Amino acid sequence: MDAVYANNYVIVAIFLLLGVLLPVASVSIIGPMLRPHRPTPEKQTTYESGNIPIGDSWVRFNVKYYIFALLFVIFDVETLFLYPWAVAYNQLGLFAFVEMCIFIVLLVTGLLYAWRKKVLEWE
Template sequence: MLDDYFRQYGLIAIFLVVAVGVPISMLAMSSMAARIGLRPNKPTDVKSETYECGVEAIGGRWELFNFRYYMFAILFVIFDVEVVFLYPWAAKFLQLPLFALIEMAVFVGILVVGLAYAWRKHDLEWG
């Protein structure tokens, strides 16, 4: 019993050692390759500029972005997760009992209430 307990935690310990060891060893090998000259190191101003989809950056690196982007991102994530739950339910809709329909109606209802709240607070308006 105790042997099985330690074996399970041994697997977790091995996983953690590999998960930490592999990235550290890769960084160490990259650093050693740069020191002995296997990897070129020629820093320039162009290489250290901010790159965004092939378009030259306008402004500095630490520009603040509008908070409205954050609100739209949060709302997108919330409703995207809703769709993840709706797809399997819709695929098995005809085989599910009536209680599953009621559960999904409550779930969608809660999300609609959240959407109505965001709409009422004018979080969906850009201007």
């Protein structure tokens, strides 16, 4: 059984390695042998519909993105709690059901609050 366990994760490691290897090999090793490399200042300017770029683009952007990221973190953590609960559900019975009802109701309250505060509207 231990061998199976170890082998499984060896395979996962191989897949991860292969996933990194393909882009690295094709872009950095095989690519330069095949493609031309003649940089000019015009080619290296940032694209802005053919105009000369105005200023830097690392500027402030809409704060909404940040709020959505926060909401995502909250609900993703909730899902992390749901997974073990779902796996063990058949052994736990009615008690687990009631507990999870309370948990979800608390979270839905949070969602409703965000909804009322117009966090979910865009612009």
